[in-house]
Amino acid sequence: MLNWKRYRPVDWALVAVAAFMPFLPLVDRNGGHINVLVNAGIYMMLAIGLNIVVGFAGLLDLGYAAFFAIGSYTYAMVASPQFGLHFPFWPMIVISAFVAAIFGIILGAPTLRLRGDYLAIVTLGFGEIVPQTFLNLQHLTGGPNGISAIDQPRIFGYHFGLNPVPYYYLVLVLMAFSLIFANNLRTSRLGRAWMAIREDEIAAAHMGINTTTAKLAAFALGASFSGLSGVVNASLLTLVSPDQFKFNVSITVLSMLVLGGMGSLPGVVVGSALLSILNFFILPQASNLVATVGLHIDFTQYRFMLYGIILVAIMLFKPEGLWGSEQRKAELKAEEPAVQAAENLAYEDIPRETV
């Protein structure tokens, strides 16, 4: 049911921007800009996937880049001269999503009993193990050199080459589907079960929710989105290597969620768009700009310092994120009075003691 009054001007602005996106390449013919947006789209799909695990189900995953790596390598191994296999691109999108989902279950299963910090540490470990494995399985993955000359997609005889525009439309379509699927999940039996587990796992189990299957479904579905973006990533770069999937990718995606608002789909879109544009456009441009006046500062080197500053600022001024969910806002608001009361108590106690 649509309730028009619930929409604010800023909601309409997001809809307008989204509606304009298909026409952007007609207006902006700068391939560099389009390329930035393709990369932003790849990260956005990762963020949508991670949001299912962290935002919806409340399972903090610090090794999400592992699934991105699995998706990318799945396509790279069967569509490159590596083994002389040249599987077509389109079915591989779905197959890679499935492969990533299966690894989501494999990596999720041992963590089922863990919560909070413990879960985060174990997933961090997985995030390190997977690229290391790809690094060391030389005969399969090409080791540190990775796999190159990966096939690019073809559609109706048209070959995606160096032109980023077809990739732009590909990413746009995949993202639209990802958003629809993620939103469907959120407002469904499974989404409600995730929410219940996030709120109170023991109570959820007593209400008949099988927490094992629900959590595994979150890991699997979350991972499947990074399978999608992995395929696009591999075919776009025509090269995969282990260093593309380091810890900083997991942290970047998580930062996007924190910036935009965990659990909120508009928040995920806004957060990933902002950080991607900062990362792929503003920082390189700023470096170029200062170079014209004779300064040689590579601002992209300061990327993680900037993320840190942004995250601290968000935590201080808008902890629910730029576009946080109503739920998250209420949760944070509810925590405040308790803190306030505790502080009041502490202050009240001091004079009595000293007088």
Next chain:
Amino acid sequence: MAFFALKNVTKAFGGLVAVKDVSYEIERGQIAAMIGPNGAGKSTAFNLVTGLYVPTSGEIEFDGRSIAGEKPDHVCRLGIARTFQNIRLFAFMSAVENVMAGCHVRMGALLWDSLLHTPKHKAEEKAVREKALDLLKFVGLERHADDYAHNLPYGHQRRLEIARALASDPQLLLLDEPAAGMNPREKEDLMDLIRAIRDRGTTVFLIEHDMGLVMNISEKIAVLDHGEKICEGTPAQVRADARVIEAYLGKSA
């Protein structure tokens, strides 16, 4: 065979025996209670029934099958629902969503239905929302359907927990201190509600400290002290039992 039975159930945590050789039978359609001083093992007994703990020894039978050691979600599926002593609602879900979450186990939407919002999903969501609103009405919270559980007053939260438990269509409802923190007026309403639940065909098994409430509505009471059942009978029998008076008031000089 009884509808529900604890048979010589023992639960030990290391050297501490929280529940010791307790047997208790409840017939279908009864309102049965378990009372006892703090730390007597009442909540542990509930946790054994719902599968949070596995009994060290003994059997738990429900509707003709043994359920000891089953997982909580499976126990719920079999038809036992519960509330918690220290309210465990889904704090930042609305009242109606809390109850809808309680319907989870009676729903059939699969992953595909959730992902694609199939007609099956749509029909089921609609039916479940109606059922949840009906249950909210039944416990008197229809005006608070869209409020976060966290924002409801204490008495309402207790009622919401009952509605959420009823959403799984239980045959047996376990209420863990449902009257805790309620004022006398709310307790009166609660007694009416518990009777109404029984009249819907759900057997009620409650733990309670409030003697007025227990003596008033229970048909059968078991008294626990230090993990052992010291007495069982009708309210009148229990009230007159010397061991019960001793457990609550101490030995007379």
